Amino acid sequence: MIIGTAGHIDHGKTTLVRALTGVETDRLPEEKRRGISIELGYAYLQDGDISLGFVDVPGHERLLHTMLAGATGVRHALLIVAADDGVMPQTREHLAVLALLGVGSASLVITKIDRLDAAQRNQRLAQLQTDIRALLAGTALAAAPLFTVSAASGEGIAALRAHLLALARAQAVAEPPPPGTGFRLAVDRAFTLAGVGTVVTGSAASGQVNMGDELTLTPGPGGQARSVRVRGIHAHNQPAHSAQAGQRCALALAGLAKEEVRRGDWLCSPGIALASTRIDVQCQLWPQEAHALRSGSLVHVHLGTSDVMGSIVLLDCDSLAPGASALGQLVLHSPIATWHGERGVLRDASAQRTLAGLRVLDPFAPQRWRKTPERLAQLAALQQPVRAQRVAALLAHSPLGLDLQHTARAEGLTDPAALPLPPDSLRLPASPLVLAAPCLAELQTQALARLQAFHAAYPEEIGPHAPRLQRLTAPRATPALWQHVVEQLLARQLLARTGHWLHLPEHAARLSAADQALAARIRPLLLQGAFEPPWVRTLAAELATPEAQIRQTLASLARRGETFQVVKDLHYPTATLERLAELARTCQSGDSGLQAAAFRDATGLGRKRAIQILEFFDRVGFTRRVRDAHLLRPGNTLFAESGHQG
Template sequence: MIIGTAGHIDHGKTTLVRALTGVDTDRLPEEKARGISIELGYAYLDVPGAKERVGFIDVPGHEKLVHTMLAGASGIDFGLLLVAADDGVMPQTREHLAVLSLLGLTRGAVAITKADRAEPGRIESLTAEVRELLAGTGLAEAPIVAVCAQTGQGVEALRELLFNAARQMPPRAWQGLAPRLAVDRAFTLDGVGTVVTGTLHAGEIAVGDELVLAGRRARVRSLHAQNRVVERAQAGQRCAVALAGIAKDEAPRGAWLTAPHVALATDRFDARLQLWPGEARPLRSGARVHLHLGAQSTMASVAVLDGDLIEPGAAARVQLVCHGPVGAWRGDRLVLRDAGATRTLAGGIVLDPFAPTRYRRTPERLDELAACELPTTARRRERLLVLSQLGLDLARFAQAEGLAEPLQGWALGDEAHAALTHRLLGALADYHAKSPDELGPDAARLRRLVSPRMAEPLWRQVLNELRGRGQVAVRGAFVHLPVHGVQLSATEQRIAQKVAPRLAAAGAEGAWARDLAKDCAEPEPLMRTTLARLAQQGDLHQVVKDLYLDTPTMTALAATVRRLATEQGHVAAAAFRDATGLGRKRAIQILEHFDRVGLLRRVGDEHRLRADSALFAPLEH
């Protein structure tokens, strides 16, 4: 269990931690000289009769150091709020309570410190004041204990209270989740190298693990958890991780140490936000705020998705547009402070780290966010699958959830799959009716006709499934209905064998139907019918009426088009003519054919390559 101390400056947080643990958490010379905590301090205490130990995070109480307090607060399990008997409730008392409450903390206690300085009746009246302060927060039922660190009054009672809380602490759900540690400090040790410290938010870390920190790979060289040397650490523990392959200045506060497959950095995410009841005004769309998430802090802008504002005490879904990349996973807690960093405004929970820039308030998108709020990974996945008409990216889902086991591929719900199949088969039937002499569209063109926003890998997956069930047929990159692939008669097969060498010899110039009929000594009407059937099967290609090229030639021409597009950004008729040695007229005819079938797209006088076109490239199995 991790205990976070909180409270106004000089209310005795560090002194009380020292009385409870024997450890002075003020470690910096300037802290000792000034008598206040500037950085996060740590101490540990063994729980009698148990193998575990509790860790203390001693946070600064000064108003200017609230951002440091927040860096440690996001990983705590139990809040210990201190109120000095001589001062009473002060501004930072209220703000620290707001932070603890907005982070969703429901386990904690209040220590009334410096009890030896209290006048008769002061403890009772202050206890009543504190109880009123806690009302309506997650710590409303927290016990209140009067202590004096100097004389020892109440210290043992508080220590036993913390021990009991640790014994009753439910284990964090770390199994099934990838490791994620929020770095709040980094330093270098002689003979060890770079060491980062932080609270392990999820999963487990073991010596030898390969992890990612700020985009760089690093190996766990050695490991401390709760100030003990260990081979393995689990979520909920304070950890010091010695890393090989990374320098101290490459591990800033706020960075995340994670498993490679869940590492992410987003500049916008959707969340559910609750505005602190004590706020005087609503929070409106467009507000600039300080975002605190994990141990990181950055500026962000708020876009309210449920209406235009959030009233004090109310909750709503929002999109936070960050001024810098942040690590945010579904379920992570966050805190917002105002633009001037003078007060805590709101707290929330991350719903989706992959928030869209467009259509963010549509009913369909809000339904997806409702699915993200379901209580278990399995239920979230099941509901998102039903809602995702364009399919669910399983790898991205696992990344957003921070799952230990990476997922691959795409999934499509039964209803969405049935609707897509219906549209696809209908589109093929229409295509065959309008272009009976063509085998069918290539896979990329068919996607543009049926579901242009669907991801290419999922589209390929669906096509392969339909092909496996015999609902569509594929020849090269072309897709068609099985009934459209007409079998050649014996006569047509004989003519096909005759024309094959002649078309190969004609190359990119192609051959005319009448010339092929004359050379093969076949009736011209029969030759035209046979060539049309061969084109329908994808063996030949009719560039203009009655002019045919074979597939190997068209494949080579398509390769030239792709090369020119890569080199020049587009395909100009003159460049294509020079690259192929064709005349200008034939070069333009071939380019226009590529426009029609979907390999190219005409933009003014230029031909642009369609990046998603697999024309004249084999369909993946």
């Protein structure tokens, strides 16, 4: 069990750890000279098969960032109050930190009882106990056991030591980690040993590491992750072949210099390595905070052993009242590694006050659509405490599918197959996406509705090609998902395809004998016209046929995908439009890009006709208009095959 100290400066935290373990945790010359802790100190107590690891933290208010780094991985806290001082400011702030980090197991210790006057001792201790219980009222530590000790005389030390060992024994039998759980360790110290090389220490948060394992250091030097190999392990200060969650570890690493690792980095299994500057969180403002927390506030973010600057954007409200909880997105100034469920703390921009606690919901937070009802429903799903319930709820609120690789990585699982998916979920072939059956049905319904609307708006056209229908229906869907939607509709005969174009089955054009005969006469005239095919009136005059009949036949050809109406009464054969699209690609790669003047010169057309064709390209989704330019969409294909971007 890993135990952390907490309390005001000079209340005897280091002396108490020394009395319990026999180890002096103040190791720096300045610490010994000044008699206070400046850096994190570590000590261990072994009793049979039980090992206690102590993390001794500084009590000075200016060193709270160091205390927060030491609180990572702590499973039990010793909240220490000196008998001669009583409750002090850092007692309160350290208590706030423990509460906001979700540390729900603690022992209360009144130290230095040897300094009390014998005549007033009982009265003073009774008053202190009343003050401490009042301080803890309403917190998860309200019922924590209380001990009175003197490290100088040894009074009460044996009882406290026996209590901690018994507590560790009671917690020793734990459920094995779920299959696929990756190893994670938050680095709080790095140093070099002669003959060993670079050594890092920290508390293992999950999984297991073995001698010779390959790990990833993230975010790593300059934000670049590094691969390292474990060539030595100490677990709770003892040589070991492996280490696991809940242990203090020292890992000797090959392939890494001491200068390349810093406090705040993580060592983890390669399959779960990540780093992010946008993190969605659940945030709770400390009830005793005097002011509301406003969206956009600049804050210090303490997650793991890291301390980075960033801003908090509230997603479901504009400000957060003391004691209230809200959803938020952290926008960080530098990347950090974190996973779902990690607890952290926010402090104000000047690092003077502890403001709020947070719990990580999604380390892959989106920059866009972060406040939509769909996204807020996903964040509500991510608050579910049980993984199976969490994944099921998240899947139900992911209409465009759930990326199993991202989800598993965020959960700290090296194997996506370890995610507990609902039995009716649909895995997309050759894709990391999984989809809930109702979400697929809704996508198909929307696609058919958009296609019906398209036919109503453009009755003379056969229909859109697959990428265009996707932009009308689900522009954020992945190509693999959209291809699956289209293929399923085609298989059920709710959708039909003619050439590259999709349409409702009843919209297919069937030429009568008269239309076939007239179409055979129209086609060569349209092709002969090249980039300036004849208008309907010209065709009617040349073929001695009424304009209405020419329009009817051209509309049938358009529904078959043989021609497209660029402007009213002006139809271009598909082959001619493909040649014009190739010239548009050539213009795009030129110095001035695809603008009306450049396209006019490339085609030899007049400016008006060139603009009409470019507007047609915009309309069918081959290009998009950005001010005076027309930009080719990804894929650069005018009439794309189903499932590919066009």
